Amino acid sequence: MELIRGLHNLRDKHRVCVATIGNFDGVHLGHVKVLDQVKAKGRELGLPTVAIIFEPQPREFFAGADAPPRLTRFDEKVRLLRDQGLDRVLCLAFNEHLRSMSAAAFIETLLLEGLAVKHFVVGDDFRFGCDRAGDYAMLQQVGEAQGFSVEHMATHLVDGERVSSTRVRKALQANDLDLAERLLGWRYRISGRVMHGQKLGRTLGVPTANVRMHRFAAPLRGVYAVRVRLGSGEIRPGVANIGLRPTVRGTQPVLETHLFDFQGDLYGQLLSVEFAAFIRAERKFDGLDQLKQQIQHDIDAARALLAC
Known part of the structure; x- marks a missing residue:
């Protein structure tokens, strides 16, 4: 084409x-x-x-x-x-x-x-x-x-x-991912290249692949169980947060994805992050210790939802 x-x-x-x-x-x-x-x-x-x-x-x-x-x-x-x-x-x-x-x-x-x-x-x-x-x-x-x-x-x-884009958008904003899939004909996903970030995830023991949203305002906000297609075509399970990261005073929307049991360098790769299930809304935590504890809960929830 x-x-x-x-x-x-x-x-x-x-x-x-x-x-x-x-x-x-x-x-x-x-x-x-x-x-x-x-x-x-x-x-x-x-x-x-x-x-x-x-x-x-x-x-x-x-x-x-x-x-x-x-x-x-x-x-x-x-x-x-x-x-x-x-x-x-x-x-x-x-x-x-x-x-x-x-x-x-x-x-x-x-x-x-x-x-x-x-x-x-x-x-x-x-x-x-x-x-x-x-x-x-x-x-x-x-x-x-x-x-x-x-x-x-x-x-x-x-x-x-x-079926309309407005109806799909409302389904996604309500985190009705199944309805959105029935309207789209495909499971909702966001694609983008992995950029260097603050590397905060590494200090918390949960390294993330960060996709900058630039001017793209996504209809989803919060934490999700995801399946990620790597540049190689391999599909890996994970957990993703999409939003402003209020705990660390973020100002620009970012899609952060932690891949389970993954070792490797993803910088510059084109990832396709497919949203399998909603876990929770994004919120501000009192500090990094509380955030780290919640991230582990999110990982456990995502593993259970993805059965991995």
Whole structure:
């Protein structure tokens, strides 16, 4: 799968395709159903398939730090889209220029000149362009005149309710990991490279692999039993804390993972931390001795939950 970053990187070879557009946060089962529509139409027309995404996501641009937590970091989203068998992902920078673009200019610049779309799959409530002036009816009207067709996204239901990124996020924030898995189609995980930290875990006898979250605000907070896929592909059980680490006055969110019975250097490796079960909420302890005692309780709880 080819990742195209920005309209300026579109070439003639990228024109004439079947496309869809959205945040695709989590690439959940509802998204998969839409992507299946796109791939089926691509096969029918003999054309490549494209998913158009945004970075940052529009709500992050408008709300900043008050935006809802993401389900997936950018790299993880791209990997999930690749796994769906798409030919290309076009990532548009959501900035003031894109925000202020008129609906007509959006169609002309992106769909006609940029991609020469022949079939476009969108939600019937999809709005675009400055002040959200463009809608499904406008796309249909322009499509009839310019030679491309427009189709509604399929809706996917679980327990009689529509699957959405918001619903997945609420399940995760409630630590209902099983429901989140049923909505996503995969067990929730966070991937990232191991960075050097304060090495506090080593002084407490429980070395941890630290994944910096940077600007990613995860929907989970607390301590979890986890299964971790290492860069080698090996899967190891462990316990993880995701949060601000209030006992040591942390200010940036960090994912800290202790792998059971592991010896080795993980710095720089890409880890995928899968959340198997919730253990407890993050809290501040009176000192390192109390924290160390609680960590041992957490390890015992995780081993019992993972049966290891």
